[in-house]
Amino acid sequence: MEEQFIKIATLIGDPTRASIMWALLDGRAFTATELAIVANTSPQNISMHLGKLLDASLLSVEKQGRHKYYRFSNKEIAYAIEGMANLISPTTVSKKKSTEKLSPVKHCRTCYDHLAGKIGVALTNSMLEQNIIVDVDNDFEISQEGVKWFSDFGIDVDEVKKKRRLFLKPCLDWSERKNHMAGSLAASLLDKMLADDWLRRTTNSRAIIITGKGEKELHKQFKIVV
Amino acid sequence: MEEQFIKIATLIGDPTRASIMWALLDGRAFTATELAIVANTSPQNISMHLGKLLDASLLSVEKQGRHKYYRFSNKEIAYAIEGMANLISPTTVSKKKSTEKLSPVKHCRTCYDHLAGKIGVALTNSMLEQNIIVDVDNDFEISQEGVKWFSDFGIDVDEVKKKRRLFLKPCLDWSERKNHMAGSLAASLLDKMLADDWLRRTTNSRAIIITGKGEKELHKQFKIVV
DNA sequence: ATTATAGTTAAAGACAGAATGAAGTATCTG
């Protein structure tokens, strides 16, 4: 088992491959070329690295015409990467420089366990406006009022913070060119909205359907017109 | 933030350092020399690697005479490593060769979140005898009866399995020279025993006190004489 | 004191594995 662990650690522990994993963390699928741009390296090189990650089943591919879409092969991968991301020192997280370059990727797909797309962005904007969450140097933090708001909404922030994953981070939604929330808080929010029947999952796709109740509540609480 | 992530990934992703992290996973503290033996390298080299891990605050040291004891600097580190260990393919886990060498380390301290020491080992032995858990090539697995047993004990195994960490693994207790259980199942078991007041934590040490009730129950259910 | 053990530091060397360059296949576009 130790060798297996070392194998996985060294796989993730190469700068280029770590960069790939970091980019894939939000759950979207990227093409090889996109990943080459994100990781700042050549197509040949990214191809080699993606091959290694595929061999180890850390990633899965889906071929669409001449494109190949890469993503994490399962949730455990995302959790493992998040677990490592949790080790990023808190000071660094809040001091993150705002000039960080944005990767020129245009695709947007459903994120693993949180709301993305138009609704996700609108919801995030509304929460920023209402000071439930605040933007600190391109990083999201929850405010005092926010903790209360979530509590009223039926989510215990302290409990969510105990989860062994990234609490809250912005996730750039390229279809909207704006950030939406990701992390355990965003996941809890989605869970709650599903539980309260604001939203429903569809069986065979990642699409989310907004119920009549959800439409009403989203407008009432967030001024979102669906 | 990306650079920070890459830094952490490359730190863990060196074979020698991965080996160190793997050894420390059970929560015990190791000396530099012990880690050199475990990682199969020289004292100078281990010193260099430990220095890097210290610089990044992944580890903490405690000096005792001419020895230096290294351990994870906080729980998040352990969770991150566990998250990576979760990616070890299930087939590999069950096919693990039993000839794997055991590291010649004699120290034993309290493990992070599960019972260790004499009681931990006795409990594990009893569970093996009762077929609640089974030993498959030096790896622990829960049996069908085991799932029922835990359910009767008030622990929902399916729920525990959902947690993003290693479910069950043997952890060699050198003071006893036998294995005890580690992982989320072992953690749940400890939690439950604390909740049921079989055991109590002490305030300023990692020692666990067995209550009168606990003594009775441990004898009744596991034939353990405290 | 003397010797042994635990650990560190600095410099030189060795090597794995990453990047590069060149050439190829497959798919889309007009």
Place this chain on the structure above:
DNA sequence: CAGATACTTCATTCTGTCTTTAACTATAAT
């Protein structure tokens, strides 16, 4: 069809970093 784009493969080069050699400090044992 021709030309462009997406991606891969292989052989070669190269570089970062791990290991080793050697010399050193500090604590413990006898």
